[in-house]
Amino acid sequence: MNTQNVNVKTATKESSKRWGSDPKARLACVIAEQQSYLAELCGIKDIQMVEHEEAEEVCNILCAMSKNVWYEGVLDWMREKPLLSFHVVQPWLQAKAYAARLYGETGQEAWAYADKSLKDCMIFERAMLAE
Numbered sequence: 001m002n003t004q005n006v007n008v009k010t011a012t013k014e015s016s017k018r019w020g021s022d023p024k025a026r027l028a029c030v031i032a033e034q035q036s037y038l039a040e041l042c043g044i045k046d047i048q049m050v051e052h053e054e055a056e057e058v059c060n061i062l063c064a065m066s067k068n069v070w071y072e073g074v075l076d077w078m079r080e081k082p083l084l085s086f087h088v089v090q091p092w093l094q095a096k097a098y099a100a101r102l103y104g105e106t107g108q109e110a111w112a113y114a115d116k117s118l119k120d121c122m123i124f125e126r127a128m129l130a131e
Helices: 008-019 023-046 051-071 086-130
Strands: 074-076
Touching: 023 051, 023 086, 051 074, 051 086
Parallel strands: none
Antiparallel strands: none
16 A cells, blocks of 8 residues: 555545444444454465465455554544554454464565554554644
């Protein structure tokens, strides 16, 4: 994910289209999606894929999970450190262990890439709010 191309206003509109505008319903949908991504991550190993396709799929899932943490998992940006929804973040953190255990170095590299992307997005968001 290229964080220079992320438009916060567009991201918010896109997630509104996906999950509606009711905050509780949206959060429930995001949590369900995170759990679904986690199950999908674990299931890739059972599908016969070429190694580079498997690596790409693992990375795509981890990046999608990190986007959910950034777009929908932050409950309060105004604190010193953003307040995150435990239930959105928990599957993301579990994915780290699964990625490493199931996919070895490839999984660790995919996690590191998605994690850096998430951290960069969080830093960017905080900088935008500070202006």
